[in-house]
Amino acid sequence: MLLSCTDVRKVFGDHVVLDDLSLDVAEHEVVALIGASGSGKSTLLRCVNLLAEIDDGTIRLDGEEITDPRINADLVRRKIGLVFQSYNLFPHMTVLDNITLAPTRVHRRAADETRAQAMTWLERLGLADKARTYPDRLSGGQQQRVAIVRALVNSPRLLLLDEVTSALDPELVGEVLTMIRDLKSEGMTMVLATHEMGFAKQVADRVAFLHAGKVLEQGPPEQVLGDPTEPRTRQFLSRIIEAGRL
Amino acid sequence: MTYAPSERQQERIAFRRRQAIRSVLLAAGSTVVVGVLLTVAVTGSPGWPRVKRSFFDLDTATKYLPDVLEGFWLNVRLFVVCAPLALVLGLLIAILRTSRGPVAFPVRVLAGGYTYTFRGLPLIITIYLFAFGIPGLRLQGTPDVVVLGAAAIVVTYGAYLAEVFRAGIESVHPSQVAAARSLGLTRRQAMRHVVLPQAVRRVTPALLNDVVALQKDVGLISLAGSIDAIRAAQIGAAQSANFTPYVVAAVLFILLALPLIAITDRVTLNAVRAQNAGA
Ligand SMILES: Nc1ncnc2c1ncn2[C@@H]1O[C@H](COP(=O)(O)OP(=O)(O)OP(=O)(O)O)[C@@H](O)[C@H]1O
Ligand SMILES: [Mg+2]
Numbered sequence: 001m002l003l004s005c006t007d008v009r010k011v012f013g014d015h016v017v018l019d020d021l022s023l024d025v026a027e028h029e030v031v032a033l034i035g036a037s038g039s040g041k042s043t044l045l046r047c048v049n050l051l052a053e054i055d056d057g058t059i060r061l062d063g064e065e066i067t068d069p070r071i072n073a074d075l076v077r078r079k080i081g082l083v084f085q086s087y088n089l090f091p092h093m094t095v096l097d098n099i100t101l102a103p104t105r106v107h108r109r110a111a112d113e114t115r116a117q118a119m120t121w122l123e124r125l126g127l128a129d130k131a132r133t134y135p136d137r138l139s140g141g142q143q144q145r146v147a148i149v150r151a152l153v154n155s156p157r158l159l160l161l162d163e164v165t166s167a168l169d170p171e172l173v174g175e176v177l178t179m180i181r182d183l184k185s186e187g188m189t190m191v192l193a194t195h196e197m198g199f200a201k202q203v204a205d206r207v208a209f210l211h212a213g214k215v216l217e218q219g220p221p222e223q224v225l226g227d228p229t230e231p232r233t234r235q236f237l238s239r240i241i242e243a244g245r246l
Numbered sequence: 247m248t249y250a251p252s253e254r255q256q257e258r259i260a261f262r263r264r265q266a267i268r269s270v271l272l273a274a275g276s277t278v279v280v281g282v283l284l285t286v287a288v289t290g291s292p293g294w295p296r297v298k299r300s301f302f303d304l305d306t307a308t309k310y311l312p313d314v315l316e317g318f319w320l321n322v323r324l325f326v327v328c329a330p331l332a333l334v335l336g337l338l339i340a341i342l343r344t345s346r347g348p349v350a351f352p353v354r355v356l357a358g359g360y361t362y363t364f365r366g367l368p369l370i371i372t373i374y375l376f377a378f379g380i381p382g383l384r385l386q387g388t389p390d391v392v393v394l395g396a397a398a399i400v401v402t403y404g405a406y407l408a409e410v411f412r413a414g415i416e417s418v419h420p421s422q423v424a425a426a427r428s429l430g431l432t433r434r435q436a437m438r439h440v441v442l443p444q445a446v447r448r449v450t451p452a453l454l455n456d457v458v459a460l461q462k463d464v465g466l467i468s469l470a471g472s473i474d475a476i477r478a479a480q481i482g483a484a485q486s487a488n489f490t491p492y493v494v495a496a497v498l499f500i501l502l503a504l505p506l507i508a509i510t511d512r513v514t515l516n517a518v519r520a521q522n523a524g525a
Binding site: 046049051074075077078080081082084086088089090091092101102105106107150151154 | 421422424425426427428429430431432435439440443444447
């Protein structure tokens with residue numbers, strides 16, 4: 001297992017968000033996290049990236065326990081890419097600088113090499129002409145793709161994607177979807193939180209349904225989304241269908 | 247086909263132009279009226295001839311200009327040295343105050359105590375304490391009073407500027423730090439490359455305002471006995487029994503401040519525009 005979460009607990013005050021949650025992700029696997037708003041999808045991703053401290057349980061990456069307080073969290077985060085629900089690009093840097101910041105400062109790679117790599121990515125996404133633009137001049141979809149590239153240039157072992165399509169129109173969802181499919185075919189391991197069941201169905205090897213702080217049901221997308229065994233999952237999906245999102 | 251503005255658009259453009267001309271004329275007109283009224287009120291007042299003699303006497307002005315100017319050179323040098331030092335000190339203190347971890351605890355406390363003390367202490371008293379208190383210790387190698395007075399100014403303004411920098415640092419949203427850390431940047435790298443650049447940009451107008459204030463307050467060095475513009479003017483005024491040397495010093499200070507004030511205004515305006523554009 002590349003990522004292995006065991007009995008993870010996370011509380012905010014007396015609000016238990018993750019309650020003995022367990023989830024395993026194999027290398028090259030793509031897992032979609034689904035669940036109602038507030039079910040803890042973003043929280044789980046932040047815990048895996050050590051941006052939030054868990055209150056119990058263990059998280060392992062490549063067999064190493066990363067929730068051990070003696071471990072260097074900065075070194076762990078370098079192996080995990082996280083794309084935020086709200087992009088969080090750095091507003092005072094150009095697109096290119098946003099992308100090359102970590103490779104040059106953290107991984108100490110040569111500036112022109114990273115720049116070339118970043119340009120290759122931007123060209124692939126049709127954003128080459130935006131390289132010298134500041135993030136506030138980009139559309140939401142463009143910002144989102146830049147944020148994904150920013151995480152990718154660090155060559156992470158694991159990529160965490162939080163609602164990367166939530167701000168995009170259907171056409172742009174298609175573009176991001178293509179990007180993620182390409183990544184998948186290149187063997188990237190990904191965990192993605194999403195409200196787009198169609199998206200989950202198309203890219204995920206496995207869908208995990210979060211409810212009451214646990215993974216209530218998981219399995220191949222056709223099974224979980226098409227023929228769920230748990231009544232809670234069925235209820236959640238029927239509400240999604242009502243809202244026209246499946 | 248080339249684009250030609252529609253009739254409606256042309257009418258709009260013409261209307262806007264008429265409006266613009268009208269407001270320029272109005273502004274010019276009201277300026278003239280206010281100016282005339284002010285002049286009449288001041289020069290028509292019963293005490294004006296006396297005030298003119300003791301504050302705006304041309305002979306006294308030319309007589310003491312060289313002395314005041316020479317003193318002013320000290321103010322200029324003080325400003326050029328004190329302003330950057332105070333900025334560096336302020337930034338350093340702000341970073342120390344926002345540092346984390348148990349090891350940094352005493353540093354945080356000291357930095358906090360420093361800003362509280364020197365923000366509360368009137369600059370005049372600080373200058374007295376530094377310029378007369380420190381030599382009183384009779385330590386070897388005690389620097390000149392000018393240096394001590396300058397140190398008092400740097401230490402006081404460092405405390406003000408530290409608070410401005412700290413406000414800037416704390417105004418950067420935590421999600422920016424989270425994004426930086428998620429990319430593997432250390433706390434220090436996130437501070438240097440992500441937080442500080444945004445923080446400094448945000449508080450530049452406030453920083454410049456404090457620098458303008460510092461520029462005036464270098465005149466307080468005269469309290470330590472150094473002959474700067476104000477002290478030279480004081481001597482001149484005593485000799486000539488006329489206040490004109492003070493006015494000469496005042497004009498010099500204003501002239502020195504003008505460019506910086508203009509820059510401050512422009513930067514502030516740009517910052518406001520940038521903020522509104524981002525929203
Ligand atoms: N820093 C925090 N402090 C207190 N409560 C928090 C914090 N972060 C998240 N929560 C709470 O944790 C719960 C889970 O939040 P989370 O953002 O993980 O949900 P989510 O599944 O990602 O929802 P969405 O689909 O709307 O993004 C919510 O009830 C939220 O209010
Ligand atoms: Mg979320």
